[in-house]
Amino acid sequence: MLGAIFPRMTLADEKQSFSKRLREAMRRMHLDTGSPTHIAREFNLRFHGDPVTTQAVRKWLTAKSLPSQDKIRVLALWLDVPAQWLRYGEGERKEDRAHPGARQDAAPYKADLNWAAKKFDQLNEPHKRMVLEMVHALLRLEGKQ
Numbered sequence: 001m002l003g004a005i006f007p008r009m010t011l012a013d014e015k016q017s018f019s020k021r022l023r024e025a026m027r028r029m030h031l032d033t034g035s036p037t038h039i040a041r042e043f044n045l046r047f048h049g050d051p052v053t054t055q056a057v058r059k060w061l062t063a064k065s066l067p068s069q070d071k072i073r074v075l076a077l078w079l080d081v082p083a084q085w086l087r088y089g090e091g092e093r094k095e096d097r098a099h100p101g102a103r104q105d106a107a108p109y110k111a112d113l114n115w116a117a118k119k120f121d122q123l124n125e126p127h128k129r130m131v132l133e134m135v136h137a138l139l140r141l142e143g144k145q
Contacts, residue, residue: 012063019063021086025079033061047074048115 009017023033032038036057044051049070059065067075069087076083084090120131 015063015066017089018066018087019061021081021089022060022075022079025075025081025086029079036061043071043074043078046078047071 026033026039031042037054039061040052040054040057043057047070052067052071056065056067060067066087069083072087073083076086079086120128123131
């Protein structure tokens with residue numbers, strides 16, 4: 001009886017629906033869904049856990065697998081969509097809300113210095129110099145205000 005009212009979605013259907021929403025959100029952000037390598041790199045810059053591989057991203061985009069909930073939350077923040085919508089298709093997308101120009105406040109920025117130090121150490125020497133130059137430039141800008 002409930003199956004007639006609430007049709008059961010198979011795991012394959014869930015993966016397909018998630019993949020479609022993910023690609024849609026990426027297109028809206030002008031991200032190339034044909035480049036899993038680029039997407040993995042950009043995702044890993046935002047994710048504080050173990051990095052995802054290009055193959056994992058390819059599986060998300062081709063409906064072969066679903067990311068874990070912590071990864072969905074990061075994807076949703078990055079793509080500026082509600083996590084509930086991205087994973088389940090439920091809830092409103094931001095442009096569907098009454099005030100389409102209003103942006104939802106992101107979670108407050110919280111510096112994780114251990115994570116930043118680990119990521120910095122993984123950089124090669126030219127990239128480390130580049131990061132340090134950017135930090136110095138930002139600090140000079142801050143001092144002028």
